[in-house]
Amino acid sequence: MAGLKRKLKFLVTLTMVNLLIFILVFHGGGGQDKGHKKVLVPSTRFWSKLAPSQSYWNRQQQRLDLQHNPILASSNSNNTSHDYVRPVPDWLNDTGLNPDRCQPDYRVTTHVKDYNSLPPRFKDFLLYMRCRSYPLVVDQPDICRNTRRGKPFLLLAVKSLAPHFDRRQAIRQSWGQAGVLANRTVVTVFLLGNTTAVDHHPDLSEMLRYENDHKHDILQWDFRDSFFNLTVKEVLFQDWMTTRCPGAQFIFKGDDDVFVNTLRILKFLKGLSGPRVRDLFVGDVITNAGPNRDKKVKYFIPESLFVGKYPPYAGGGGYLYSGHLAGWLHRVSQHVPLYPIDDVYTGMCLRKLGLGPEKHKGFKTFDIEEKYRRNPCVYKGLMLVHRRTPQEMIQIWAWLNDPNLTCQ
Numbered sequence: 001m002a003g004l005k006r007k008l009k010f011l012v013t014l015t016m017v018n019l020l021i022f023i024l025v026f027h028g029g030g031g032q033d034k035g036h037k038k039v040l041v042p043s044t045r046f047w048s049k050l051a052p053s054q055s056y057w058n059r060q061q062q063r064l065d066l067q068h069n070p071i072l073a074s075s076n077s078n079n080t081s082h083d084y085v086r087p088v089p090d091w092l093n094d095t096g097l098n099p100d101r102c103q104p105d106y107r108v109t110t111h112v113k114d115y116n117s118l119p120p121r122f123k124d125f126l127l128y129m130r131c132r133s134y135p136l137v138v139d140q141p142d143i144c145r146n147t148r149r150g151k152p153f154l155l156l157a158v159k160s161l162a163p164h165f166d167r168r169q170a171i172r173q174s175w176g177q178a179g180v181l182a183n184r185t186v187v188t189v190f191l192l193g194n195t196t197a198v199d200h201h202p203d204l205s206e207m208l209r210y211e212n213d214h215k216h217d218i219l220q221w222d223f224r225d226s227f228f229n230l231t232v233k234e235v236l237f238q239d240w241m242t243t244r245c246p247g248a249q250f251i252f253k254g255d256d257d258v259f260v261n262t263l264r265i266l267k268f269l270k271g272l273s274g275p276r277v278r279d280l281f282v283g284d285v286i287t288n289a290g291p292n293r294d295k296k297v298k299y300f301i302p303e304s305l306f307v308g309k310y311p312p313y314a315g316g317g318g319y320l321y322s323g324h325l326a327g328w329l330h331r332v333s334q335h336v337p338l339y340p341i342d343d344v345y346t347g348m349c350l351r352k353l354g355l356g357p358e359k360h361k362g363f364k365t366f367d368i369e370e371k372y373r374r375n376p377c378v379y380k381g382l383m384l385v386h387r388r389t390p391q392e393m394i395q396i397w398a399w400l401n402d403p404n405l406t407c408q
Contacts, residue, residue, distance in 0.1 A: 055307045056112045056126070060337040068335050102131035114304050119295075122305070125228040125340050132235050132338070137194075138212055138220035144187055144245035151247030152187040154266065155323075157237055160256040161225055162195045162204045165211060167256040170390030172215065174397035175260040182266045187245070190218050190256070191233050193225025227298060230316070230342035238330040250280070251326055254318025259388040259396050261379060264362065265320060268383065280322040281350065283314025284366070284384075285359035299341060306339070313347025314357040317365035317386040328353055376400065377407035 050066070053059045098105065104127040109115050112126060144152055156176050160168055168190050172178075176188040192208075195201035212218045221236050223229060241248070250269055252260065272280065289310045291301035321329075332352045339345040350356055362383035372378045376399035379385065388396065399405060 053307065054113075055303060055305060056108065057306045057337055057339060058308065059111075060129075064335050064337065102128070102133060104128060105130055112304050114302060118302065118304075119300075121226065121228050122302070122340075124224070124226070125338075126305075129338050132232070133239075134221045134223040134232070134236060136219070136236075136240070137222050138192075138208075138218050139240075139244075140189060140216060140219060141244055143189065143217065144248065147185045147187065150185070151249070152245065153184040153249050154186045154262075154269070155241070155245055155248040155251045156186065156188040156260075156262070157241075157251060157253045158188065158190050158256050159230065159233060159254070160190045160192055162192055162208050162220075163201065164256050165207065166390045168211075168215075170393045171256065172217075174393045175262045177262075178217065182263055184266050186262065186266075187248070188217055191237055192218060192220040193223045193229060193233060194220070195225050198224070199226065228340040231338050231340065231345045234342050234345065235333055235338070238326070238333060241326060242330050246323075246327070248323045248326075250320065250322055252318060252320050254384065255316065255386070257387045257389075258318050258365075259379070259385050259393050260318060261362075261383055261400065263400060264381070264383050268362075269320075277322060278324045279355060280358075281314070281319065281325055281355065282321070282358045282360040282363070283319030284317070284363035285312050285314050285357045286310075287312045289313075301340070310344050311347045311351040312356045313343050313350075315363070315365035315386075316341075316343030318363065318384045319343075319346075319357065320383070325355075376402070376405055380405075380407055 050062065053062060097107070106127070108126040108129075112118070115123065115126070118126075144155070158168070158171060158176065172188070178186055178188045180186070195204065197203070208218070208220070219237070219240060221233070223232055223236075225233075237253070241251070252265065254260065290308070291303075291306050291310070292299045293303070294300055329346070329349050333349050336345070336348050336352055339348060347357065360383065362381065364382060364385045367373075367387065368378065368382075368385060376396070379396050379400060
């Protein structure tokens, strides 16, 4: 009898506990339902319809962004049902496009509203804007392997023109000396295109061949070497580097009319560590800039080509970055249309990576005050100064290497 009472008491207790749980759950759920009787629907669409830009470069960037959008690519490739496939905008379809990207794209004559009134340099750039591959006619396939200490620590890549022999030679005799400097391996290459009769250049091919036979540091591609094609030179160098010199730890890239304190750069790099080494990109950074609309200056960009602000970028006179970042810049550049100003283009590629250049006070791409230009000690703390003649390069290098130079 006592056992039956215990069982009955247990069943009653269990029933009360379950009833209490039921009441609590039901009351909580009911409270939620009471507060949200309706499903809230957003008043506007989350995804707005993308309208093509009226400016040609911006429209090409929109096109690439859509083509390489992983969400859109996934929805179009993984879903077979017509209801789930996103329709491609008409303006995204490249109908009538020549598959050879290095053939002139005559569609720009109608896609750029003021094409016929643009200066010839714009017409040439727009016609060949899609081309990123040109024959390499002078190569140095082993320049980064034939070093006494293995892979180069610093690769100096200098933009030059065929007629600028005196500048190249002054760089070789001063800040661009290849070999071992400050116990680090340095490699120097000069980046050239083809100076053609169209731009009224004399034929210097024999002189250039003689120079390369003796110096073995020239890279030349068969493209028109003009101001607007400096971006082409940039992407071609990136291709070359990933193939011929992928092990370079750091790269300096600049013009052939700057003086570079290579010793100061090597000292700066020696003090870096951790993430700073991996993502390094330093120079004389320009911010809050935009396209110049003055037709009289060489940096003029019409609204029909580009609208908007430029991302932060390092002045093209020279900047320093890591070999690790160089590989990422090479890959991301495929997703950014060529732009006629090369340093701005590099800034665009950095922004695409979610990065930005770091300003360093040692880069003086707009020169220093005239009263300091003959002071050797001023150059000792700088990394770069723009512009200097070949004679001035040799003079400043001699100052910096004078054992008797003492600076306060």
